[in-house]
Amino acid sequence: MRDMDERGITASVIERLQATPDPRLRRIMTSLVRHLHDFVRDVELTEAEWATAIDFLTRTGQACTGTRQEFILLSDTLGVSILVDALAHRAGSGVTESTVLGPFYVEGAPERANGADISAGLVGEPLFVEASIAGRDGAALAGATVDVWHSDDEGFYDVQRPDRPGPALRARFHSDAAGWVRFWTIQPRSYPVPVDGPAGEMLRATGRHAFRPAHVHFRLAAPGHATLVTHIFVAGDAYLDSDAVFAVKHSLIRDFTEQPPGTAPDGRVLGRPWRRLEAAFVLAEAALGA
Amino acid sequence: MRDMDERGITASVIERLQATPDPRLRRIMTSLVRHLHDFVRDVELTEAEWATAIDFLTRTGQACTGTRQEFILLSDTLGVSILVDALAHRAGSGVTESTVLGPFYVEGAPERANGADISAGLVGEPLFVEASIAGRDGAALAGATVDVWHSDDEGFYDVQRPDRPGPALRARFHSDAAGWVRFWTIQPRSYPVPVDGPAGEMLRATGRHAFRPAHVHFRLAAPGHATLVTHIFVAGDAYLDSDAVFAVKHSLIRDFTEQPPGTAPDGRVLGRPWRRLEAAFVLAEAALGA
Structure with missing residues (x-):
């Protein structure tokens, strides 16, 4: 040698x-x-x-810190993350499609009660989310662990706001006996992935825009079922066809419907227009031995 | 999309x-x-x-710091560095072969006068190095910049010894009017590349040893010539055929000849056995436009 x-x-x-x-x-x-x-x-x-x-x-x-994962962002922007996702979730017939985790998932998000408002006082259009979680057989999954996180009205995650003291637009819920999670938040916006690090250099050098279409991240885990990592995308977003991380799937796009001022399903009275999202998640059974 | x-x-x-x-x-x-x-x-x-x-x-x-480059070590141990070297130095007929830079090159090594002793008092077999630098036409290259660095008697570089205050076994020389650099140091030893980081994890997980055969690094730069990065390896070393970074070339192996106590060529009197290395370096002309 x-x-x-x-x-x-x-x-x-x-x-x-x-x-x-x-x-x-x-x-x-x-x-x-x-x-x-x-x-x-x-x-x-x-x-x-x-x-x-x-x-x-x-x-x-x-560039990686406890709240920033630049290698994941590089993997995302080079299409590696969505490729790994595609290989892992081929046989998904009948279950909700997965997509990338992204660089902004944080372990240990605060546990919130069903119905809570996770907007932490941030300015934005109020959004009421109603998510049902079921198995492929249609049976509701009670007690599922549901992590949600998304960007604010200006397109930033809480961890990108060093001036903010704690979590916002980020929480862990548990589904109720009927398999539902409901919460208040604000409407997410499309946003550029962080471009102040090496992944941003790569995007600029290759003449690419950095935007992602608006979405809410979900991570759903229930006993006996495969954990699902996915987004729900906002229908009509300008970047649905050119997501910087290649993660859009048609089946994951929903109308975040505009609602007039009035009384929401949970009795909250709104003096301004608000939005409503309803999403049904179907989880696959856990693989044998997993 | x-x-x-x-x-x-x-x-x-x-x-x-x-x-x-x-x-x-x-x-x-x-x-x-x-x-x-x-x-x-x-x-x-x-x-x-x-x-x-x-x-x-x-x-x-x-794991990278000002004096440790773990990505270079990973590139070295996966054979990427020597592959890049092979692609860059194909047409080397008549010139000294190159090999990897390695992770221990440090910018700004101390300038030392020809004939200096760079051992900084470290224990080891004294070694007298005489290196000539010439162009492919045989003409001596005066004033060439010659960086040298190597491991100590226990196989460590100065930058791996946080207890040592400054450079040792590391210097920058300039060739004299006849194209020679001469200096005293100590005999280098074979050593394991650092295994306390991710590259070490990779070596352990793949059942590989981490050793490199003993060598002295040289980096030679002269106006009008291509800069040469290479090693001189110690003949007879046990790891010449299994270098952890795949960098050994037959043409770069030399006898570091054992000498009896007595007077060295520069007049230094040694009361113990010592070693002598003579190496002739031939540099290619700089590429046009480079």
Whole structure:
């Protein structure tokens, strides 16, 4: 194993990986090295370009914090996240489609009671969300854990607002005995993904816009069922056909219907127009052994 | 651009990249997305494996400091660095072969006069290095900038010793009128690359050893010539055939000859055995326009 030329090096590295005890890791690493080397050979990557890539990846890692995940954003904007999602959720007939998690999910969101208002006083159009959760057999799923998070009226998540002390437009609910979660929030807006880091540099350098169509994130978990990570998109949004992270699915678009001032289904009286979203989620059974 | 399936997503991302103003970047990004997606499809990367990869890459970036470059170490241990090197230095007939830079090069090493001792008092076998620098036409290159750096008697670089206040076994020289650089140091030892970070996790998980054969790094720069980054390896080292970073080239191996106690060529009197290395470096002409 000396005097590696541009072909021999790949075989040598792969040979060295054959002692990997775990067969799945061996397969992944072998394929990774083959494809990574093929890419380097295909473009004849120069030393200066390699150095640029090292610097880019380093800064991507260093841009990550407890509330920002720049590598997920890079994966999202290069279509890797939605590809992994597509591979994981092929046989979804009859269940709600999944889409990307995105970089703004935060562990440990505050638990809120059904019916709560999670807008934390933020300005925006009031939005009443009614979500039902059921299994493929139609049976309501009571006690499902439902995480929701979305952007504010200006397109920012709470974690992008260092001036805000705590969570907003982000909560964990549990479905009631009939399988429903209801809450008040404000209408989400389309927004650019964060462009002040390396992923933003990539978008600018490739002449791409950074916008995502307006949506509400949902993560739904119920015993005996596969956890579902998805969005509900706002019908009519200008970016539905050019989402910066390629995550729109037709089946996930809903009307967030405009309502006149008056009394909402839960008795709240509104002196201004508001919106209403109703969404039915259907979860797959958990895979055997999972 | 909605409802991406596992094939359609790649075409969609590549289509989005076609607005990249710089044609070279467009080519690189197009190839990167194609090969990256092919890898994900080939192994059917799961969501859990994707999350592990995101975490691994994040920690790799965060392990980088001013004196540690974990992404370079990962590139080295996956054979990417030596592949880039091989592509950049194909037509090297008659010139000294290059090899990887490695993660321990530090900008701004101290300038030292020809003949200096750079061992900074570290324990080890004294080593006298005599290096000549010439062009392909055989003409001596005076005033060439020669950076050298290597491991100590226990296999560590100065930057891996937080207890050491400054540079050791690391310096910048300039060749004399006859094209020579001479200096005293200590004999380098084979050593493991740092295994306390993500690259080390990868080596352990793949059952690989982390050792590199003993060597001295050289970086040689002279006006009108291509900068050469290379090592000189110690003949007889146990790891010459299994270098953890795949960087050994036969033409770069030299005897670091054992010498009896006595007087060295520069008049230094040694009361113990010492070693001597003579190496002739030949630099290519700079590419036109470079």
